[in-house]
Amino acid sequence: xxxxxxxxxxxxxxxxxxxxxxxxxxxxxxxxxxxxxxxxxxxxxxxxxxxxxxxxxxxxxxxxxxxxxxxxxxxxxxxxxxxxxxxxxxxxxxxxxxxxxxxxxxxxxxxxxxxxxxxxxxxxxxxxxxxxxxxxxxxxxxxxxxxxxxxxxxxxxxxxxxxxxxxx
Amino acid sequence: xxxxxxxxxxxxxxxxxxxxxxxxxxxxxxxxxxxxxxxxxxxxxxxxxxxxxxxxxxxxxxxxxxxxxxxxxxxxxxxxxxxxxxxxxxxxxxxxxxxxxxxxxxxxxxxxxxxxxxxxxxxxxxxxxxxxxxxxxxxxxxxxxxxxxxxxxxxxxxxxxxxxxxxxxxxxxxxxxxxxxxxxxxxxxxxxxxxxxxxxxxxxxxxxxxxxxxxxxxxxxxxxxxxxxxxxxxxxxxxxxxxxxxxxxxxxxxxxxxxxxxxxxxxxxxxxxxxxxxxxxxxxxxxxxxxxxxxxxxxxxxxxxxxxxxxxxxxxxxxxxxxxxxxxxxxxxxxxxxxxxxxxxxxxxxxxxxxxxxxxxxxxxxxxxxxxxxxxxxxxxxxxxxxxxxxxxxxxxxxxxxxxxxxxxxxxxxxxxxxxxxxxxxxxxxxxxxxxxxxxxxxxxxxxxxxxxxxxxxxxxxxxxxxxxxxxxxxxxxxxxxxxxxxxxxxxxxxxxxxxxxxxxxxxxxxxxxxxxxxxxxxxxxxxxxxxxxxxxxxxxxxxxxxxxxxxxxxxxxxxxxxxxxxxxxxxxxxxxxxxxxxxxxxxxxxxxxxxxxxxxxxxxxxxxxxxxxxxxxxxxxxxxxxxxxxxxxxxxxxxxxxxxxxxxxxxxxxxxxxxxxxxxxxxxxxxxxxxxxxxxxxxxxxxxxxxxxxxxxxxxxxxxxxxxxxxxxxxxxxxxxxxxxxxxxxxxxxxxxx
Ligand code: FES
Ligand code: FES
Numbered sequence: 001x002x003x004x005x006x007x008x009x010x011x012x013x014x015x016x017x018x019x020x021x022x023x024x025x026x027x028x029x030x031x032x033x034x035x036x037x038x039x040x041x042x043x044x045x046x047x048x049x050x051x052x053x054x055x056x057x058x059x060x061x062x063x064x065x066x067x068x069x070x071x072x073x074x075x076x077x078x079x080x081x082x083x084x085x086x087x088x089x090x091x092x093x094x095x096x097x098x099x100x101x102x103x104x105x106x107x108x109x110x111x112x113x114x115x116x117x118x119x120x121x122x123x124x125x126x127x128x129x130x131x132x133x134x135x136x137x138x139x140x141x142x143x144x145x146x147x148x149x150x151x152x153x154x155x156x157x158x159x160x161x162x163x164x165x166x167x168x
Numbered sequence: 169x170x171x172x173x174x175x176x177x178x179x180x181x182x183x184x185x186x187x188x189x190x191x192x193x194x195x196x197x198x199x200x201x202x203x204x205x206x207x208x209x210x211x212x213x214x215x216x217x218x219x220x221x222x223x224x225x226x227x228x229x230x231x232x233x234x235x236x237x238x239x240x241x242x243x244x245x246x247x248x249x250x251x252x253x254x255x256x257x258x259x260x261x262x263x264x265x266x267x268x269x270x271x272x273x274x275x276x277x278x279x280x281x282x283x284x285x286x287x288x289x290x291x292x293x294x295x296x297x298x299x300x301x302x303x304x305x306x307x308x309x310x311x312x313x314x315x316x317x318x319x320x321x322x323x324x325x326x327x328x329x330x331x332x333x334x335x336x337x338x339x340x341x342x343x344x345x346x347x348x349x350x351x352x353x354x355x356x357x358x359x360x361x362x363x364x365x366x367x368x369x370x371x372x373x374x375x376x377x378x379x380x381x382x383x384x385x386x387x388x389x390x391x392x393x394x395x396x397x398x399x400x401x402x403x404x405x406x407x408x409x410x411x412x413x414x415x416x417x418x419x420x421x422x423x424x425x426x427x428x429x430x431x432x433x434x435x436x437x438x439x440x441x442x443x444x445x446x447x448x449x450x451x452x453x454x455x456x457x458x459x460x461x462x463x464x465x466x467x468x469x470x471x472x473x474x475x476x477x478x479x480x481x482x483x484x485x486x487x488x489x490x491x492x493x494x495x496x497x498x499x500x501x502x503x504x505x506x507x508x509x510x511x512x513x514x515x516x517x518x519x520x521x522x523x524x525x526x527x528x529x530x531x532x533x534x535x536x537x538x539x540x541x542x543x544x545x546x547x548x549x550x551x552x553x554x555x556x557x558x559x560x561x562x563x564x565x566x567x568x569x570x571x572x573x574x575x576x577x578x579x580x581x582x583x584x585x586x587x588x589x590x591x592x593x594x595x596x597x598x599x600x601x602x603x604x605x606x607x608x609x610x611x612x613x614x615x616x617x618x619x620x621x622x623x624x625x626x627x628x629x630x631x632x633x634x635x636x637x638x639x640x641x642x643x644x645x646x647x648x649x650x651x652x653x654x655x656x657x658x659x660x661x662x663x664x665x666x667x668x669x670x671x672x673x674x675x676x677x678x679x680x681x682x683x684x685x686x687x688x689x690x691x692x693x694x695x696x697x698x699x700x701x702x703x704x705x706x707x708x709x710x711x712x713x714x715x716x717x718x719x720x721x722x723x724x725x726x727x728x729x730x731x732x733x734x735x736x737x738x739x740x741x742x743x744x745x746x747x748x749x750x751x752x753x754x755x756x757x758x759x760x761x762x763x764x765x766x767x768x769x770x771x772x773x774x775x776x777x778x779x780x781x782x783x784x785x786x787x788x789x790x791x792x793x794x795x796x797x798x799x800x801x802x803x804x805x806x807x808x809x810x811x812x813x814x815x816x817x818x819x820x821x822x823x824x825x826x827x828x829x830x831x832x833x834x835x836x837x838x839x840x841x842x843x844x845x846x847x848x849x850x851x852x853x854x855x856x857x858x859x860x861x862x863x864x865x866x867x868x869x870x871x872x873x874x875x876x877x878x879x880x881x882x883x884x885x886x887x888x889x890x891x892x893x894x895x896x897x898x899x900x901x902x903x904x905x906x907x
Contacts, residue, residue, distance in 0.1 A: 017248075019295040028294060033214035034207015036411070038362045039444040043827040046362055074207035083202060091201035094795045098641030099204030100362040100411030106205060140835040147827060149362050149412050150641045151802030152795060153838040 003064045007032065008076030018064050023047045025063035026073060034074040034103045038147070045146035048104040048111075049073050055111030057145075074103035077110065086110060089159035097150030105146045109160045112142045116164070134164045169701075169739040173693050175616055176746035178569075178851040183696060184654055184786065185849075185857075189716060192654040195791035199660065200409075200645045209409045212381040213366035213441045220368070220437040221250060222294040223430050224301040225423060225446060227283035231515040231820025232313035235277050235286060239305040243289055246303060248296030253288040253430045260285075260426075262518045263451050264391045264419020265488055266384060266679045267617070271395035272419060273485065279308065280483050281517050282820040283449025288426040290438060313515040316817040317456050317481050324479045324510035327489045332497070334563050335504035337462060340473030344464035346544040352461065352533035352886045355812035356481075357454040359522045360832055363411020364447050369427035370437035376428050377404045382420065383413040384677025385636040389670045391420045396428055407668040410640040410678075414803075415521040416452045417640070418679050448517075448825035453813060455480040455490045455519035459533040464504070469547045469555045471502030476534060481512045482519040490519065492530030495611040495867065498568075498753050499534070501558035516815055517822070521679070523803055524863035527612050528870075532807065532888055535608035535871030539878065548591070549875070550581050550759075553609050561753045569752040569852035570859075572783035573609060573759070576846060580607070580759035580781035583844060593882035594900040597907045601765035602900070603776070604880025608871035610758035610782065614850070614859040615682040616749065620673035620742040621690035623652060625698050627736060629718045629729045631656055632664045637675035637687040639667055641799075642862055643792030647684055648691050650789060651856070655695035657715025673740055681756070681860025684788055686743060689854045693741035701739075705732045748852040756859040758782035760801070760872035766880040768902035771895030773877055775805055778869070779842040785850035785859040793861050797843045800865020805833045808870035809889050 001018045004011055007030060014029055023040070026032040026049070035058060038046035042060040049058045050072040077084045086106050089095070096102040116132055124141045125132045132138055139157050148156065184192050203209040228235075240252040256277040261284060264272035276286045287304060291297035314320060341347050368379040376398065382388045385405045393400040410417065423440040431438040442450070457480050464473035476493035489509040497507055522528065542549040554574050560567055581587070589605045590596050596603045621635035631652050639645045649663040656663075666672065676686035703713040708722035719726045748754075761779040766772070778801055787793045810831035814823040824830045843865075849857040870888070877895075878884050885894045 017293055017295040019299070020293075024294060027214070028216075031216060032207075033210060036211075036363070037213075037441070038364070039827045041444065041826060041828070043444070044362065074205075078206055081202075083205060087202075087205040090205045091197050094198065094791050096201075096204055096641070097643075097792075097795055097799060098362070098410060098412040099200075099209055100211065100641075102204050103207040136840075140838070144834040144836040147362065147832055147834060149360050149414065149832060150795075151799040151833065151838070153802060153833075153835050154798055154841050155795060157835065 001064050003067050005063065005066055005071060007071045008073060016063060020063045021059050022061045022063045022066060023058040026058065032073050032075055036100055036103060045108060046101050046104040048108040048146065050107055050111055053114060055108050074107055085163045089163045093155045093159040095156040095159040096152050101146060101148045105156055108143060108146045113164050136161060169697050171693060171697055172742045172744065174744045174746035175748050175854060178748060179855045182855055182857045187654050189654045189657060191650050191660060193787050193790060195789060196646065196660060198643060198646045198792065199649050211363055211409050211411050212368060212379045212407060213439060215368050215379045217370055217437040220439055221290055221292055222297045223288045223290045223427060223438050223440040224297040225285040225426060225440060225442065226287045226289060226301045226304050227285050227446060227449060228279045230279055230308050230310045231282040231315060233279050233308045233310035235306060236309050237307045238287060242303040242305060243300040246296060246300045248292040249289065249300045250292065251290045251430065251434055252304060253290060253426065253433060255429055258425060258429060260395060260422040262483060263421040265520050266418030267387050268419055269387050269390040271391055274395060281515050283446065285422040285426065285450055288430055288440065290430050290434060313820050314513055315515060315820050317512055317514060320512045321458060321479050324512045327487060327509045327511055331508040332563065333506040337473045337475050337504040337506045340464040340504035341462055344472060345467040346465050346541060348463040348537045348540050350461060350537065350886060352459045352536060354457045354529040354532060354888045356456045356815060357522060357811050358448055358813055358830060359414035359416035359452065360830065361412030361414055361416055364442045364444060365417065365421045365423055365451055366441040367424040367427040368437065368439040369431040371431055375402050375404065378424055378428065379406045380424055381410055381417055382407050383410065383417045383638055383640055383679055385638060385668065385670050386674035386677065388420050392424055395425050405670045407638055410638055413640040413678060414523040418521055421451050444827060445825045448822050450517060452518050452520040454522035455482065457490055457492055457529055459492050461533045461537040463537050463541050465541055465545060469545050469552050471500055471556050473504035474500060474502040475506040478509045479512060480509060480519060481514040481516065484513050486518060488520050490529060491526035494526035494530060494613060495755065496530060496534045498561050499609065499611050500556040501562050505563060515820055524612055524866045527867035528807060531608065531868045532871050532874065535868050536874055536886065539875040549607055550577050550586060553577060566751060566753050569754045570785060570848055570850040571757055572846050572848050573757040576757055576759040576781040576783055579844065579846060580761050580779055583781065584761035584779040586761060593879050595905055597905045599907050600768050602768055602880040603765055604876045605763045606872045606875025606879050607759065607761045608868040608875060610760055610864055610868040611755050612681060612864045612867045614754040614756055614853055615680055616745040616854055617676035617682045617686045618742065618744045619676035619686035619690045620740060621687060621694055622673050622738060622740040623691060623694035623698060625733055625737040627733050630662045630664060631658060633691055634666045634672040635675040635687055635690065636670045636672045637667050637683065638678045640678045642678055642683060642796065643789055644683060644687060646792055647688060647788040651688050651691050652695055655692060655699065658718055681862040685854045685856060685858050685860055688788060688856050689743040690741050692855055693743060694739040697739035697741060698737055701737055702732055752852040754853055756784035756861060756864045758864055760868045762872040762876045764873060764876040764880055766877055771892035771899055773809055773890060775839050775873060777839050780865060781844045781846060782864055783846040783848040784861045784864060785848050785853055786857045787845045788858055793845065794843045796861050797865035798841050800863060801841055801869045802833050802838055803866040804869020805837060805873065808873040812889050
């Protein structure tokens with residue numbers, strides 16, 4: 001099946017099996033292997049990407065459903081020489097170990113900070129009317145879909161808090 | 169220049185204490201960090217080759233029996249399918265154990281556990297292979313399976329090599345002023361590294377190249393060569409980046425052999441990635457345990473007897489048994505002692521090493537028992553431990569190479585604010601929560617494993633390190649660069665580190681907390697050799713030589729490397745364990761402190777804060793070391809509260825074979841974690857004077873949490889994990905103490 005995917009600002013015309021997930025299209029067909037596969041079932045967050053700016057698990061959607069959508073992967077956030085503020089903060093705070101969950105954490109955090117800025121409440125937000133504060137508790141709650149078996153969690157939260165300008 | 173060094177004697181001093189470059193130990197950022205955060209570090213399933221095709225493993229649907237036939241018709245008829253690869257003799261039945269150099273159990277006609285890979289379906293695309301894998305018709309003659317660990321525990325066979333005893337423990341128990349005799353149980357667990365096991369296999373002539381997600385490449389290469397009947401030099405394994413291991417990737421797993429056979433049959437590169445479910449069902453687990461711990465003590469709190477006996481499970485013909493008493497044997501004194509393991513044969517996936525095999529679950533029992541003893545004697549738990557530190561190994565009468573445990577206990581207690589703890593259980597309430605604090609000691613044996621590295625000092629004043637050592641998130645790239653930078657007087661940026669390729673000198677690999685010290689020592693020794701050459705070239709003795717900023721100096725005379733090194737200088741060094749291994753007890757130590765809340769109505773447990781003080785010889789990089797300890801402590805949260813692999817005792821399946829149902833700690837489960845390292849040097853461990861830390865953080869962490877739960881709500885749960893169903897029926901009266 002033909003589909004044209006717009007990934008990190010570049011259009012890619014693909015002829016793929018309709019069963020191909022967006023994740024496998026990125027990894028196997030476009031060689032964008034920064035997006036990781038940890039479970040293929042929407043259970044780990046390693047495959048998180050930004051779809052029109054919103055974070056999604058790319059293993060849970062089919063590539064052919066995304067003609068015309070703006071897809072951003074971790075490769076689209078930077079180059080190794082010019083990291084995004086979140087990427088640089090992950091390095092500075094050691095917000096990873098093996099690095100396998102890391103692109104998902106970073107894409108997820110990028111989307112998450114936008115959600116907070118847009119005023120979306122979470123399970124731990126006390127006041128649903130007010131703008132949610134960027135506390136450690138909010139960050140941890142909102143990032144809980146991104147597993148890290150190396151368990152860099154406290155460092156990841158430090159990195160996100162610094163970039164998001166969290167209340168101490 | 170090849171040198172070999174055997175660790176037969178404690179080393180007097182380490183050059184790292186004299187080079188004064190201020191690079192070693194510094195908390196510098198990981199040198200490969202920018203690649204990882206930008207998604208440009210490539211893992212084993214991320215290499216593509218022309219003509220590469222995809223394989224999907226098919227697992228057995230019975231736990232025991234024999235395959236009577238495989239009908240490929242339906243699978244082969246699907247579009248894109250290239251082959252159904254089966255090889256009853258050669259396919260791996262079990263994955264390999266760590267450090268083994270022979271092939272793991274092979275032969276898959278006989279089924280030993282549910283999910284045992286029996287065939288590989290290969291297709292042009294992953295989608296086609298996955299679909300066809302579900303269409304393979306396999307007929308079985310089922311046999312009776314052994315599936316119920318607790319029901320079969322009376323049939324456990326003793327593991328002879330683990331039986332140790334001294335004095336009369338029964339007598340000591342009878343004569344004790346206070347004693348504990350109880351049974352702790354811990355569940356089956358899975359390492360659940362985020363990167364699934366994967367191999368990309370291709371043949372270049374008669375040489376097999378595998379990009380494999382493995383921890384110990386040099387022994388894995390030997391396992392793979394043996395399994396395929398090849399000479400080891402006809403196998404090359406590459407793993408530049410490994411997405412976590414935690415023991416599950418120590419030995420080779422089934423996808424490697426399957427991919428290699430398929431690649432040979434099809435004459436095309438083949439990539440095989442296990443599904444998450446296959447990782448749970450077919451790789452490696454930590455065995456469930458039943459542990460009986462006995463402690464006998466006088467009224468002064470001094471132990472007179474200690475026993476730690478463990479029942480574990482494994483597959484037929486596998487004799488690994490979780491060594492739960494590993495640190496119990498030297499951590500505390502007491503004349504009468506008894507230790508031993510026994511194994512129940514089960515038709516469940518292989519039991520092998522998962523992070524800190526032994527201590528990770530053994531210290532849940534030991535340190536829980538110590539907490540109970542402290543209460544029985546009305547002695548502070550920190551003080552009870554300090555009173556029982558033996559001067560030498562209580563059975564082998566060996567000295568400790570270094571042991572700052574008392575210092576860790578004191579420092580941790582004061583940093584955590586232990587003095588303010590209310591020792592009366594169920595006595596502190598905040599809102600809807602009972603609040604409690606607990607502690608435990610940490611201990612993990614230290615090892616040195618033979619390891620080699622080559623260091624090349626180039627004419628461009630850069631150094632290149634080459635070894636088949638892996639970095640599985642442990643920080644190897646960075647600490648090896650730091651060691652070389654410190655030794656050679658070069659900036660870290662001038663060191664290139666090439667790891668994870670068996671084309672390089674064979675290293676220890678990542679496992680058992682020995683990687684950093686073993687591989688690090690080989691780099692140290694090679695650099696030391698290069699220093700000697702540079703010293704000669706400027707007419708200095710090695711003692712006079714000072715290297716810094718790319719210059720070699722002797723007194724006031726200085727020459728740049730560019731003048732001294734006109735041809736690349738190469739040194740290869742190997743370190744081997746020696747007599748210090750037999751003559752000293754070597755372990756890293758620490759102290760864990762935890763505060764939890766237990767919900768007054770539901771029994772839900774939340775960890776509120778954790779503190780760990782550790783001493784592990786020289787710390788090679790404070791930043792990556794701290795992350796290692798945090799990682800271990802979070803494993804402790806999972807061990808204490810959430811992780812349990814549930815085996816169906818009728819069907820042999822793993823009920824929760826995915827990341828939705830096997831509960832790893834997530835962000836919201838993890839509080840702020842403090843980690844402090846005390847200054848220490850270990851002269852018997854290795855010339856770096858460093859000890860391993862990769863597993864120290866988990867050892868004892870879960871016990872501190874369980875002890876805190878007792879302090880919070882007065883309930884001793886000895887059956888891990890501490891899920892709320894085990895608490896809710898017996899929670900104290902919420903109104904007994906007002907918030
Ligand atoms: S791979 Fe998509 S959530 Fe795990
Ligand atoms: S860094 Fe290894 S899983 Fe998160």
